[in-house]
Amino acid sequence: MHPLVRTARTTGLLYLGLAIAGGLGFLLVRSQLFAADDPAATLANLVERETLARAGVAFELFVVVTQALAAAWFYRLFRTADSFAAAGIAAFGLVNAVAILASAAMLATALEVALEPMGDTAATVQLLYLVSANLWGVGALFFGLWLIPMGWCVLRSGWMPRALGWVLIAGGVAYLLSAFVRYLVPGAEGVVDALALPATVGEVWMVGYLLVRGVGARAREETPAATPAAV
DSSP: OOHHHHHHHHHHHHHHHHHHHHIIIIIIIHHHHOOTTOHHHHHHHHHHTHHHHHHHHHHHHHHHHHHHHHHHHHHHHHTTTOHHHHHHHHHHHHHHHHHHHHHHHHHHHHHHHHHSOOSSHHHHHHHHHHHHHHHHHHHHHHHHHHHHHHHHHHHHHOSSOHHHHHHHHHHHHHHHHHHHHHHHSTTOHHHHHHHHHHHHHHHHHHHHHHHHTSSOHHHHHHSOTTOTTTO
């Protein structure tokens, strides 16, 4: 297998792991534990479903690991195409990882407080979950930012469909806007969700292309298997 294809498929696997961990942790587990308008219910859920709560922390830690590694592997993949943009993918991806690491710490602290009560336990647990959710909310800035140089690398390299590059850039810009809309326009959840759709399309397309094709034939022709840059 050509080294560039191997790098691309490793990147795709890491990106897929990131998507799965994020979906299971943030969308599935959190929704079963966090009651937005009922701190007492959130506390009861953590105490009664401790194993699920611990799984939620583990999923967020897995997001951190896969996000950090995916950022590094995207840099490895695209550095010969555009080193500045590739470094941007890595940098923005690592900031993502730090934001989710802080969120995981909030969830772990909430569980610890729930199991060993102190002060107004329900209010403390609810506050920690709200901070965790808002770390994801403000983190949308960097979820969007890392897609823009990713799309640019696709366009500059010519290794993947140009349409994919433009979808990634558009998705990144829309994701950036969604972070501002979330906090400037209360109750506009529908708009926030709509703005996230282009990014979702671009990410799914990118993961699928990396796993199935890796890179196009042009990349394999331009980068001989023996060159150090490809390896």
